[in-house]
Amino acid sequence: MEHMGNSLVFTNEKCIGCNKCISACSAMGACVSSVVDGKPRIDVDGNRCIACGACIDTCEHGAREFCDDTERFFADLKRGEKISILVAPAFKANYPQEYEKVLGGLKRAGVNRIISISFGADICTWGYLNYIQKYNFVGGISQPCPAVVSYIEHYLPELLPKLFPVQSPLMCGAIYARKELGITDKFAFISPCIAKKMEIDDPHNKGLVQYNVTFDHLMKYIKAHNLSGNLATDEIEYGLGSIYPTPGGLKENVYWFLGEDVAIRQIEGEKHMYEWLKKNKDRIKQQKTPFTFIDALNCANGCICGTATDPEKSETDDALYALLKIKSESKKNNKKTAWGRPLTPAQRLAKLNQQFKSLRLEDYLRKYTDRSSTCPIRIPTKEQADRIFESLHKTTPESRVINCSCCGYASCQDMVTAIFNGFNHKENCIHYEKDEILLLGDARELAANLETEKEAIQRQQDAIGSTIESVEQHFTTLYESIEHMNSENENNASESTHIAGDMGDVADFMQKIRDSLSEIQQLVENLEADNAKVLDIASETNLLSLNASIESARAGEAGRGFAVVAGEINKLSASSKETAEQSDKNHQKIQGAITRLLNEAEHLVQIIEEVNGRTQNLAASTEQMSSATTIVLDAANSIKQSLDALSRDLT
Numbered sequence: 001m002e003h004m005g006n007s008l009v010f011t012n013e014k015c016i017g018c019n020k021c022i023s024a025c026s027a028m029g030a031c032v033s034s035v036v037d038g039k040p041r042i043d044v045d046g047n048r049c050i051a052c053g054a055c056i057d058t059c060e061h062g063a064r065e066f067c068d069d070t071e072r073f074f075a076d077l078k079r080g081e082k083i084s085i086l087v088a089p090a091f092k093a094n095y096p097q098e099y100e101k102v103l104g105g106l107k108r109a110g111v112n113r114i115i116s117i118s119f120g121a122d123i124c125t126w127g128y129l130n131y132i133q134k135y136n137f138v139g140g141i142s143q144p145c146p147a148v149v150s151y152i153e154h155y156l157p158e159l160l161p162k163l164f165p166v167q168s169p170l171m172c173g174a175i176y177a178r179k180e181l182g183i184t185d186k187f188a189f190i191s192p193c194i195a196k197k198m199e200i201d202d203p204h205n206k207g208l209v210q211y212n213v214t215f216d217h218l219m220k221y222i223k224a225h226n227l228s229g230n231l232a233t234d235e236i237e238y239g240l241g242s243i244y245p246t247p248g249g250l251k252e253n254v255y256w257f258l259g260e261d262v263a264i265r266q267i268e269g270e271k272h273m274y275e276w277l278k279k280n281k282d283r284i285k286q287q288k289t290p291f292t293f294i295d296a297l298n299c300a301n302g303c304i305c306g307t308a309t310d311p312e313k314s315e316t317d318d319a320l321y322a323l324l325k326i327k328s329e330s331k332k333n334n335k336k337t338a339w340g341r342p343l344t345p346a347q348r349l350a351k352l353n354q355q356f357k358s359l360r361l362e363d364y365l366r367k368y369t370d371r372s373s374t375c376p377i378r379i380p381t382k383e384q385a386d387r388i389f390e391s392l393h394k395t396t397p398e399s400r401v402i403n404c405s406c407c408g409y410a411s412c413q414d415m416v417t418a419i420f421n422g423f424n425h426k427e428n429c430i431h432y433e434k435d436e437i438l439l440l441g442d443a444r445e446l447a448a449n450l451e452t453e454k455e456a457i458q459r460q461q462d463a464i465g466s467t468i469e470s471v472e473q474h475f476t477t478l479y480e481s482i483e484h485m486n487s488e489n490e491n492n493a494s495e496s497t498h499i500a501g502d503m504g505d506v507a508d509f510m511q512k513i514r515d516s517l518s519e520i521q522q523l524v525e526n527l528e529a530d531n532a533k534v535l536d537i538a539s540e541t542n543l544l545s546l547n548a549s550i551e552s553a554r555a556g557e558a559g560r561g562f563a564v565v566a567g568e569i570n571k572l573s574a575s576s577k578e579t580a581e582q583s584d585k586n587h588q589k590i591q592g593a594i595t596r597l598l599n600e601a602e603h604l605v606q607i608i609e610e611v612n613g614r615t616q617n618l619a620a621s622t623e624q625m626s627s628a629t630t631i632v633l634d635a636a637n638s639i640k641q642s643l644d645a646l647s648r649d650l651t
């Protein structure tokens, strides 16, 4: 359970964050919205809470509880502390049957004396009437209700001068008990009110009362501990102070003494009364109301149905009936006291003043504290409010005045102020949440689309990846081929250069062959000339042999040996001629062959020169190709590296 700023009212674990308490609460910022462990909840800020109890009544989930001093009271009693009790008039009205039994039980538990605060209320009435008269204090606000006091101290400090400075019935009773009855015990107030604890603990009240023991917690304790004893009752007789716990109880008391012509504004009800005070604060402050005073109570049904009474009792009018009975008994049918019916208001007042003539009004006055600095409300500037509205998705004028109150505040503007002050958060606006859900739907759709897109991109990436892989493989092959080609080109270039060189050699060689052939042709021609000479000689020889034959024939027998020689010379001449002729035929054939050979050699030289020229061109091209291939190889290498990097990036 969270007790922010020692709050009297606090939130327990049953809170579901329904925001109803915010709408019931009159104290801006007292209900603080948060999310704890993923659960929304509304806690109470003790610096801002006025303990009006409205949220306890409103909360259907039993998530709001309150603290009082019941446990400490009984613990101290057990320890033997001397404690007397001051009993609120509403206790008898709430527990008319059990009243004396309970008081008996408390006596048995160790309580010393029992003083009814109806008597303190009588002193309070005396104090109001005298203060009004003495200080001409009109248009003031009554202060028996500590929630009203707390509200003005926290949220309307400008009205503090208009709060009656007369003590409450409780404090009047306590002061009387100390001063006039001489009771030095600690005092426990048997109280219908959670907020009484604030009054008790107020330093201005000098520790007069020590315990706020609420009806609800007291009766639960008594039941739980089976506490009972002999019947006991309160000690001091009282008058119409007994009706203070009903709405307009103070007013009725004043009417009793001043007559009913006095203008008194009676107003009660947690939300309603505070709104009224806020709206009328300027009039009240400037004393522009026609009222003698304003009788204001926090609880719509008065203290008999106070914030710390059993809620079941508030569901019926039983307590009211009982109180009317007490009221009737408080009025006497004689003229002896201020409560005598037969008396006029003036006579009653005179009797009242007579009853309390020994009291000093100043002893029953109090002071107040401006507590507004503990609960500041910062009002956002237009720009600041705009920013918050925008964060709530409220971008149009209409969206800023939806005023559905689901967040607990009366208007979207109030919610903005609450967010600005850190009392609430945007997630508590139902329209913001609706917008968020719509946006979430859109976002989900987008996310689904994105997922589909992502899958498509992934598929494309995979495809690109495998394409790149295959390109890489091809590229590797290409790269290797180019590399191979490059090296082959380099070889080719050098081979071509060699071939070109060789072809040059071949051309030179062919030139030499052609020259040799020309020489041979020349020699053959020389040989032909020689052959012609042989033929000439053979012809001459034949002629000689013919002459010799003729001479030998003439010589007869003496010429016979000469005729043989002439015959042999003739044969030699014929044979030389035949040889020369045969040789001439051969020369012609050789000549023809050499000529053809020369022509062929010429043709071959031309071809070889042509081939040589081409081979040189080829060698030069191959060189160029080789250096181009090197550039291609470099380019291929850097493409391959880029592909590698791309492939790595894709995986």
Ligand code: SF4
Residues within 6 Å of the ligand: 011, 014, 015, 016, 017, 018, 019, 020, 021, 022, 041, 042, 055, 058, 059, 060, 061, 062, 063, 064
């Ligand atoms: S009324 Fe307030 S305390 Fe009660 S459940 Fe709702 S949010 Fe919680």
Ligand code: SF4
Residues within 6 Å of the ligand: 009, 021, 024, 025, 026, 027, 030, 031, 044, 048, 049, 050, 051, 052, 053, 054, 055, 056
């Ligand atoms: S007790 Fe009153 S002031 Fe305090 S949180 Fe509840 S409604 Fe607000």
Ligand code: SF4
Residues within 6 Å of the ligand: 402, 403, 404, 405, 406, 407, 408, 409, 410, 411, 412, 413, 415, 416, 428, 429, 430, 431, 432
């Ligand atoms: S729209 Fe939002 S901020 Fe406005 S009142 Fe409703 S819940 Fe509150």
